[in-house]
Amino acid sequence: MDILKLKNVVKIYKMAGGGTFEALKNINATFSAGELVSIVGESGSGKSTLMNLIGGLDSDFEGEISYRGKNLRDYTAQELADYHKKSIGFIFQNFNLIPHLNLIDNVALAMTLSNVDKETRVKRAKELLEKVGLKDHLYKKPDQISGGQKQRVAIARALINDPDVIIADEPTGALDAETTDNVLALIKEIAQSGKLVLMVTHSDRVAAHCTRVLRIDNGELVSDEVTGKLEPLATRTEHDAIEVKNMSLFNAIRLAFLNMKAKLGRNTLVAFGTSIGIMAVVLMLSIGRGVTNYIKDTMNSYTNPNVTEVHRQSMMPDPDKQPDMDDHAEISRMQQNNMAALTGSGTDNDFTTKDITKLKTIKHVDRLEKGYSTLSLGTNSVSYGDKNATIMTLQTMSSNITKSSIVSGKAPGKDEVLLDKGTADLLAKNIVGKEVTFKLTIDGKQVEQKLKVSGTYEQQGSNFSTAIVRYSDLKDIFAQNGQTLKPNVVYLYTKDKDNTEKIKDEVKKLGFSG
Known part of the structure; x- marks a missing residue:
């Protein structure tokens, strides 16, 4: 056959x-x-x-x-x-x-x-x-x-x-x-x-x-x-x-076991070496992830991820809107506007009631906080006893300042001020709870105000001397000197930080800088 x-x-x-x-x-x-x-x-x-x-x-x-x-x-x-x-x-x-x-x-x-x-x-x-x-x-x-x-x-x-x-x-x-x-x-x-x-x-x-x-x-x-x-x-x-x-699976396991048993020494060394390699990879990945999370948490600890800081216009000059180099008047006007944007002065930076209403209606915004921020060139200062320190940045308290950025003490209450740690140490040790004299210039006139230091503050990546007060207190100081304080910064708070990017996108669509 x-x-x-x-x-x-x-x-x-x-x-x-x-x-x-x-x-x-x-x-x-x-x-x-x-x-x-x-x-x-x-x-x-x-x-x-x-x-x-x-x-x-x-x-x-x-x-x-x-x-x-x-x-x-x-x-x-x-x-x-x-x-x-x-x-x-x-x-x-x-x-x-x-x-x-x-x-x-x-x-x-x-x-x-x-x-x-x-x-x-x-x-x-x-x-x-x-x-x-x-x-x-x-x-x-x-x-x-x-x-x-x-x-x-x-x-x-x-x-x-x-x-x-x-x-x-x-x-x-x-x-x-x-x-x-x-x-x-x-x-x-x-x-x-x-x-x-x-x-x-x-x-x-x-x-x-x-x-x-x-x-x-x-x-x-x-x-x-x-x-x-x-x-x-x-x-x-x-x-x-x-x-x-x-x-069958049983026979496959049996044969595998017999093979491992016959070459136990070699297989043990291979398994040991492999485990070391795997543990090393896992350790490196864990360290990398840990460092990434640490940096992310550190950055989030100084700025609240639930808050979007909004300005009426960018504090940096627009490179696409540079004036003709022969137009000296336009150059001068542009420089004045840029300085006003940088220092927080000038009416172009103030938010109107209409602006506030637009920002409040953005989806996912749970709270809007008015604020004020200015960069002074030696005109504002704080003193304690015979010590005096120039204040470069004056700003108002907001949800954007987290508890972890307050080194000692607490956030400012009524008639209180939060100083950066460097300025506080320059004035005196253990200055928290002490009364200081705060001097600031309003419409070309220097005024003084007694404030109690509520705590010290440290902002990551900033070496500017900073004083932080409540918006309502600063508004009263302006009113006592015949001036009206208008917000030049707005803080939009959302309960869910995943919505922050969406809010920023809407802010840009409305023509603001966020």
Whole structure:
């Protein structure tokens, strides 16, 4: 009965530098059950390439390799996996046994991959090992037996799933003459049991034991000679059909555990080294995230992320609105406007009632606070006893000043002032709670006001001497001197800081600077 049929099989390799190499050229052959076939050729002739194609290890070829009527090129991934497990058995020159598994587990491996129950696979493995003469070595490891015995284990493993085709790649290449004869006799018996055995070799002595010899040279089948016929065995052992499945999770874990146990020292060192590497990466990421969060929290601690500070116009000159260099009047006017914007003076910076109404209606704004801020050039000061300090920045208290920026004391109440820490230390130690004389210039006239220091303040990134009072108190001081205080800064507060960016966008749309 025909099992394998090769028709016009061509294998072409693409070369790295371009071009192609034709490893097999129009190979035609038909193989039947019960044949012991040797495929003979020198190194590089193409015999191993042909075996890889027949074994389903390479599906990139032209022509047909039909197993029981179906071309291997047309197999799905699952069909190809089942073909490897059930239909084909491999015998390798170098045995390819797993060192940490005993002989039973090595032979039963194919059944383990097919998810056959333990009792069935152990029973079958023992039968095959006894058949190849290794009854007394069942529980030994591969390094405890000879080369010939290892090849017998490899043969038993190839037979475990009762395949139709056995592919033997130089099965006697690593054996002495006497052991070679014993292994060849065993392989001959396998063919007599009704299986197709394809044996790759370059030895005519080995080929002489076969009933058919195919010779390959330079990728071509140069001869196909039948040299004899095998007598089938009188009795054949029948086995229950093996249902091919995927390996269970339990068996996968078991094999992994056995592998780890066999190489415990190396695996422990690898795991230890890997854990150190992982911990180092986690530590660096944690430190990086921690530093980022620290900087973010520090910045937020000095400015309230829930507050948007709004000015009627930008405190920085607009580079797109520079005057003509020959227009001296316009240059002078621009300089005056820029100075007014910088110092907070001038009516162009004051918010009108209409402006306040527009800002209040912005979505997500929960509270609007009026404020005032001015930068003085030596005209404002604060004194205590015989000590005097110039105040560069005068501003009003708002939600934008957080509790964490107040170093000592508290926010200013009625008739109180909050001083920056540098100015406070210049005037006196422990000045919190003491009364100071505050001098400021209003409409060209210097006025004095007695205020109590409520606390000290530190603003990140600013070295200006600063005094902070309540807007209502500053408004009263202006009124007492015949002036009306108008807000030149507005603070928009939202309960949810995620809305701050939306508010800033709306502020810009309304034409203000935020």
